[in-house]
Structures are given as C-alpha cells and as structure tokens.
Amino acid sequence: MSVELIAYGCFFLTVALTYAIMCLGLNLQWGQTGLFNVGIAGFVAIGAYVSALLTTPDTAGRLGGFGLPMAVGWLGGALAAALVSYLVGRLTIRLRADYLAIATFGIAAAVQLCALNLEPVTGGPFGIGFIPRPFAAEAGNPLLFSLLNLALLVIVVLLLYLGLERLVRSPWGRVLRAIREDETAALALGKSATRFRLQAFAIGGGIMGLAGAAQAHFIGFIAPENYLPMLTFQVWAMLIVGGSGNNRGAILGAVLVWGIWAVSAALIAAVFDPAQQARAASLQIAIIGVAICAVLLLRPQGILGEIRTISRHLPSRAGKAQTAESRPE
C-alpha cells in the first residue's frame, strides 16, 4: 500500500462524508418528515458562499473577505441556509406537498443565478478562491494532511449522527413521523403540523449549509457550477439507495453512491477515448436516474430500511419492537 493510495482513500472518504452530511440533512426533511426538497444544491451553495465570504481574507473588488475563523464560517453558513429554508418553508409548507418541490427547485435556480450574476459578492462565474483549508499548516505532508481532514469530517458526521439520532428518538422526532404518517391524527392530538414541518425543514436546510461550508473549505475553491441540479440528484440517489428514514442508511448511501460515481468516472476515462469522454459522462448521470427509479420500484425502503422507534418510556414494548423490527437485511 503506497502512501498515495492511502491519501487517495482519505480524499475519497472525506468527499463522501461531505455528501453524507447533506444526506443527513435530507433525511431529516424527507426521511423523517416527508418534505420533498429538490433544491439541495441551492442550500449547499448558500452555506458554501456564506462561509467563504466570512473566512476569506479581504479581497479587492469583492465584498468582504472578513477573514474570520473557520468555525464562524461554518456556523454562519449553516445558519444562513437554515434561515433561507425557513423562509421557503414559511411560503410553501402549508400548500400542497409538491408545491414545496417546485418552490425548492426554483430556489436552487435562483441561488445559482445570484452566484453567477452578483459578481461583487460571489465573484461571478469565477467563484471564490483561496478559501482557508483546515490544517493548512500540514499541507506539506500529504498523508498527514488528508488524514487530519478525514478525521475532522468523521468527527462532524459522528456528532451530527448522534445528535440526529437523539432528535429522532425524542418526542419531537416522534411528532414528525406522526405527521408524516397521518397528519389528521397528529392534528387531532394538538400538534401543529405546519410548525413541526417548518422546524424540521429549517434544521435540515441548515445541515445542508454546513455540508456546503465543509466542502468549500476542503476543496478551497467554489464556483457556481459546483452547485448545478446534478448535485441535488446525487444526494437524492444517496438517500434513497441507503434507505430513507435511517441515518446510518444516509451515511452508507452517500459513501456507496459516491463510490459508484467515482468508479464509473474512472471506467469511462479508461474505456472511451478523450474526445468522447464528455459525452460518455452523461451515461454516469443516467445511471443515477435509473438507480433512483429502480430503488423506488424494487426496494422502496433502500438498503437499510427505516428502524421503527417508539418512546423509550415504554421499555417492554420498545424492547419487543426492537427485536421484531430488527432490520431485515
């Protein structure tokens, strides 16, 4: 095993984990609450751009570059994305379910357009460069550098996972699923469906923003074309393949689909001659599309299905349900 191979493995996993964060955010919105967000790329972009603006050094000809610490950038990115999600949710969540889909689709297009056209803020088509990278001091040692980056992402994903698992099993999480399964019944129990949905949507959007910030700092450069609708589809494929409603499924799906994506890209590079490669790349996207449809038709629950959870204050029944429902592999 050469050093390069380990470094590449770390790089691959680090990128996959940034997708896993997006997937966890989507799982809260869709998997737990049944909210269909087709604008993931937009929320990720908001997180990335806000964090980049906050942390880059002052740049001539562009707003900001406030040079703040990276943690502030990540937090700011997540908060900005959460705020935008909240506003979109306010507008559409009380309407029919697929209006949210259309509105989020529009948000992603609008964010993309702003990133492209608001040159004094976003750098326009050239994007923003020189985004500070975590552990930049170690950049001379590629192995250590990539290991540290991977460790940082692992910690972030782990913290998010534990936090979300806790949320999902809390009374709050149970209300979300109750609303998803039977809104009328939840309403009858005095739960405001709109409010809970809105909270879940905003938190999920914030997590996507965090993913965007993490990705921006890991790569060190962002441009509008990083946030095309393709990104949204990839994250959807990850969650559906991994198993929506299951946080572990979200992480597994992200690593798996990103792996398929990377392998198919390598295959295309090996099989097709360079002139045809751009064209063959569209086959990669077709694979994602077929995967989404096939999983919906053949295994709607994904690889890891949803785990039934009930209140931990019902110990005996909870124990029984756990054994009865222990995941069918």
Add this chain to the structure above:
Amino acid sequence: MNPQILVDGLIAGAMYGLGAIGVTLTYSILRFANFAHSELLTFGAYAALALSSALGVLSAGLLAPLGPFSFGWSLPLAAITAMALTGLLALAVDAVLFGRLRARRSSIIVMVMASFGAALTLRSLLEFVFTSKPAYFTRELQIALPLGGGMRATPDQLLALVLAIALVVAVHLLLTRTAIGRSMRAVSENQALAGVVGVDVRRVIRVVWLLGAVLACVAGIMAGLLVQLRPYMGFDLLLPLFAAAILGGIGSVPGAMLAGLIVGLAEAGTVQLVGAEWRTAVAFIILVLVLLLRPHGLFGRPQA
C-alpha cells in the same frame, strides 16, 4: 419602452403556454407534478430533428424552404411522426414506472421523485445520443417582417404563434365539447367517483399522457425552430412551465396559456429593462408571488 418586447414576449409565451397545458393536464388528472414533462419536450424536438434529417437524406427536395418559412416539407412530416413517438414514450414510461407506482398506491411525492429519476435518465440518454452541442433544424436565414409600430417578427415566429393559439382552442374544445373531454374533467374532479359511474379511468390516463406528450412535442419543435436544440432545452423550460401552470391554476387550459403569455412577456420585459442575465429569475419570482398571494392561481379553485 420598445414595442418589440410585446412580440418577443408573446412568441416565447406561446411556447410556454403549450408546454404548460401539458403540465397542467397531467398534474390535474394524474395528481402529481411531473418533472419529466420537460424531457418529453426535448425528446420530441430531437425525434423531429432525426426524422427530418433522415427525410432530407432520402429526398433533398423535402429540405427546400416552404414559401416564406425556413424549413421544407421534411419538418412538418417529421413533426407528425415525432408526436406519435413522444406519445409512445410517455405511455411506455407510464407502463414501466408511474403505472406500477400508481397500482401500489404510492404517495404523490414518490411519484414526483420517480419523475425526477425518469427525467434524469431520459435527458442523459438524449445527451449521450445527440451530444451536448446545439443543433438546428435548418441553417436558413430569415428576414424579420415589419409588423408596424416598430415591431418585427420572422415568418417562423408568426407561424408558431398561430399554431399555438389554434392548438389551445382545439384542446379547450376537446375538453369542453367531447365525451372523452368530459371523462377527463370527471377524473380530475374525483377519480374514484368517476370510476364508479363507469368512466374508464385507465383510458383517460392514457389519453392525458398522449395529449400532454403531443403538446410537449410541438412546444419542443417550436423551441428548436425558434432558438436551438440542446439536451437541456426542456430542463431549462421547467421552471417557466411550472410557474405558468400554477399561475394559470392547475387544470385550467386557458389559464395555462394566458399564464404562459404573462411569463413570456415578463421575461421579455426583464431582458429589456433589467438585463438578459436575470431572465431566468422571472419565472421564479412569479412563482413565489403566486404562492404568496393566490396559491390556486388565476383560474384554479382553492384547495380544501
């Protein structure tokens, strides 16, 4: 204000209107927002391109421009076949994907997601076959005719406008004056009840797919003729189409056409007054305003 905005806006709007009618019909009868509708547009346009080129190879005379227009007989002949092919494609996708999900009583959102997967697959395959390079039906140049008042339009653009209006009237008559139109309205009103009183719901669904696909094909060919053909041409129209369908009120054919024209005019105005780079934001802003102020659209009924 330049009066040319009116002409540009109406012509783009007629195209949006045709596409939006397909969206609004499938939406009101199949009850989900079909994100793959835009790919029917793209497919129709490319099918017509392939057929028209094939006809041109068979007989070069078919490519000679017809009267004042930029295309020869090959295009209308190809268009009719392309409509049939687009209809078949829509039925095939329904049989393989949506029909099965419907039979399983999947939720609306699962259908929407499936339409996403289908759109992704179709678009990428089209891109693989036809490459992402822009293509054109013809390379003929057209001189824009003066219409008076400082407005100009090419014969192709005027034809598109007339054709769009004729199709809207035809679809409206079909829905309001024929038996199948009555069945369609019944199913959109209440599918279960329509089934109980003997309406063949499966047949209605087939007719809706065919109708939506044919209109999408025509809109796609128009977009290809007036602008160019690209694998993403349909995808880029998706937001204006949804904005028009929702602004018009889901299920309303005249509403979809009127809203299409409004979106087209608003875009043309934005290009003139604000700048071309913000054109794509117009549909989004209209969408947000409708959802804020009148979620059921101009001619729709409020949802219970």
